[in-house]
Amino acid sequence: MTDLIEKLCHGGEETVFCPRCIGVWAGVALALPAAPFAKRNIPLFMWILLGIFFFQMPALGYGEVPLPETVKALSGQLFALSAVFGLVLCPARRWLKRDRKRNAWGPFMAIGAAGVLLLQGLLSWNTGLAHASLDVLSITGFFIALILAIICLVAIGVTPGQKA
DSSP: OHHHHHHHOOOOSSSSSOHHHHHHHHHHHHHGGGGGGOOSOOOHHHHHHHHHHHHHIIIIITSSSOOOHHHHHHHHHHHHHHHHHHHHHHHHTTTOOOOTTOOOHHHHHHHHHHHHHHHHHHHHSOSHHHHHHHHHHHHHHHHHHHHHHHHHHHHTTOOTTOOO
16 A cells, blocks of 8 residues: 555655645545535536636646645645546436536535635644544545546446557
């Protein structure tokens, strides 16, 4: 397991992952409860906001811009929130019906905001328990992202060995 993590991330001082990766992987785990609210009929501004969350990662999250660790983690977590939305919406698109009466973006963003507050709180709480919690959330989120990606690939019909 440690070899796999070292190939994905250079690691943190007191945690398995660096702050950016903690944001991404723990962000996936914390965004998952919002997944049932990922509906097709979200407003245009929500798509724009999720696009900003997704595309800010290369500029802010990769360490090219000197930023505090909490900001790098926030960048990773906002990226994760948009990625979870996309990975959940991709396979679910076949089964979701358009429901104009129901606004799904409110609960999705409320749960996402609660996850941001929780992760930022754990990052600022500099104890062994907080570091262990961040490690567990990050490793769990990594495997959740892997499973969601596989489900998405299966849903769109990509199978192992298939030629593009």
